[in-house]
Every structure is written in structure tokens, then in C-alpha cells.
Amino acid sequence: MATSVDSLDSFDTGRLPAAPPGPVPWVAMYHSVGDCSDDPYRITATPERLEEQLAWLRRRGLRGVSVADLLAARARGDGRHLVGLTFDDGYADFVTDALPLLRRWDCGATLFVLPGRLGGDNAWDPLGPRKPLLTAAGIRYAAAEGVEIGSHGLTHVDLTRADDLALKAEVAESRERLAELTGTRIDGFCYPYGTVDARAVRAVREAGYAYACAIDPGPLTGPHALPRVHIGQNDTAWRLRLKHRLHRLRRRPVEGR
Numbered sequence: 145m146a147t148s149v150d151s152l153d154s155f156d157t158g159r160l161p162a163a164p165p166g167p168v169p170w171v172a173m174y175h176s177v178g179d180c181s182d183d184p185y186r187i188t189a190t191p192e193r194l195e196e197q198l199a200w201l202r203r204r205g206l207r208g209v210s211v212a213d214l215l216a217a218r219a220r221g222d223g224r225h226l227v228g229l230t231f232d233d234g235y236a237d238f239v240t241d242a243l244p245l246l247r248r249w250d251c252g253a254t255l256f257v258l259p260g261r262l263g264g265d266n267a268w269d270p271l272g273p274r275k276p277l278l279t280a281a282g283i284r285y286a287a288a289e290g291v292e293i294g295s296h297g298l299t300h301v302d303l304t305r306a307d308d309l310a311l312k313a314e315v316a317e318s319r320e321r322l323a324e325l326t327g328t329r330i331d332g333f334c335y336p337y338g339t340v341d342a343r344a345v346r347a348v349r350e351a352g353y354a355y356a357c358a359i360d361p362g363p364l365t366g367p368h369a370l371p372r373v374h375i376g377q378n379d380t381a382w383r384l385r386l387k388h389r390l391h392r393l394r395r396r397p398v399e400g401r
């Protein structure tokens with residue numbers, strides 16, 4: 145779920161004992177793409193806005209890719225011109241509204257889905273309009289189109305409040321179910337609501353994920369708690385420029401300081 149935009153850029157790598165070399169990767173967080181007239185949680189961007197944002201990236205010589213591709217490029221010492229694009233929850237509108245635009249602008253993406261709610265809706269958002277989630281066939285279609293499929297847990301629960309049994313099921317079982325559903329290895333996890341603690345990070349690492357996305361994980365930042373920047377309907381070109389610049393300033397590595 146989205147949190148306040150202002151809190152999302154507030155992370156400072158200067159507090160970290162071991163910041164990774166190079167700027168912290170820029171990973172954008174989207175949810176739904178469609179009509180945003182009734183959107184109390186600010187999780188929706190219109191297709192027109194998404195297209196503007198993808199065009200803006202390309203104009204600046206940047207390209208959106210999946211988080212797995214972004215991390216692989218960075219591991220090769222590459223990837224400075226890549227931006228991670230993530231879509232949480234696995235809304236059905238990803239296939240109808242986001243995917244055609246990603247294709248048009250030659251971008252990849254990671255889609256974090258909930259294998260415990262296939263074909264269901266966002267019942268965890270009490271105020272929001274009900275939005276349908278992808279079915280198993282829809283997720284397979286996205287995967288076949290080259291979209292990286294990651295896990296968002298089974299049913300969208302706050303892992304910091306889950307007991308041991310639920311934590312394991314949400315993290316490990318969701319990975320197994322998605323591997324079966326897509327026929328591929330599932331490398332990425334995404335914490336529901338962005339809430340994360342050391343116990344959740346450990347569970348995600350032990351379940352075999354290569355990385356995990358959070359929102360603003362502070363001192364937990366690392367491959368299994370990657371910060372992301374909320375990008376929404378209000379993010380016109382100049383706001384994107386500001387967010388991108390702030391990210392580069394605030395998340396600059398601290399070597400030599």
C-alpha cells in the first residue's frame with residue numbers, strides 16, 4: 145500500500161554501516177493503472193499518466209526494467225541507466241492497461257502477486273473501490289510476455305504482525321505456488337504495506353528469495369529490503385525530476401565520509 149509521498153524519499157544511506165557501492169538503485173512503485181477518480185489510497189495512475197512517465201524516463205536516457213534485471217546489471221557493474229519498475233498486488237488492469245504501454249516504451253517490470261487471492265480483489269483495503277486481481281491465467285500471460293513475477297505473500301497480510309506459522313506460509317508457500325504456476329524460479333518478494341522488520345527479512349531470505357522490495361526500510365536496507373519510490377497520478381514530469389534528483393542526493397553512497 146501507498147504511504148505518504150513525502151516520507152518515501154527520506155531515507156539516508158549515511159546511517160548505514162555498509163552502504164553498497166554506487167547509488168542505491170532507483171525502484172519505482174506502482175499499483176493499479178486505470179481510472180483514478182475514486183482512489184482514497186492513491187494506488188492508481190491513469191494509463192495516460194503512466195505513458196507520460198515512461199516517455200519521461202526514455203527522454204532522460206533511462207529505461208524501466210524488472211528488479212531482477214536491474215540487480216543483475218548492477219552486479220555486472222552496469223545499470224546506471226536502468227530504473228526498476230514494480231507493480232504491487234497484481235491488479236487485472238496490469239495486463240490490459242500497463243503492459244501495452246510497457247511494450248510500447250520497451251520497458252520491463254516486476255509484478256508482485258498474491259497467489260492466495262487469484263481472481264479475487266483488494267479486500268484488504270476497506271475504503272477503496274474493489275479492483276479485480278489477475279487470475280492464474282493472467283499471471284501466466286504476463287510472465288510469458290517477459291514480466292518478472294514476484295511474490296507479495298499469499299493474501300496481503302502485515303508480516304510484522306503475523307505469527308510464525310502465518311509468516312512462513314505467506315513467504316515460503318507463496319514462492320512455491322508461484323513457481324508452480326509460472327514454471328519459473330521466483331526471485332523477488334515484496335512486503336505487503338511495505339512493513340518490514342528483521343524477523344520478516346530473515347524469513348524472506350531463508351525462503352530462498354534473492355531480493356525483496358520494501359518502501360522505506362531505513363536501517364534494514366539491503367538486498368532483502370530495497371527502498372522504493374511511490375510514483376502516482378500526481379507525478380508529472382517536474383515532480384518526477386525532483387524525486388529522481390532527491391533520490392540521487394539522499395541515497396548517495398557514503399564511502400570516504
Ligand SMILES: [Zn+2]
Nearest residue numbers: 145232233337
Ligand atoms: Zn500491496
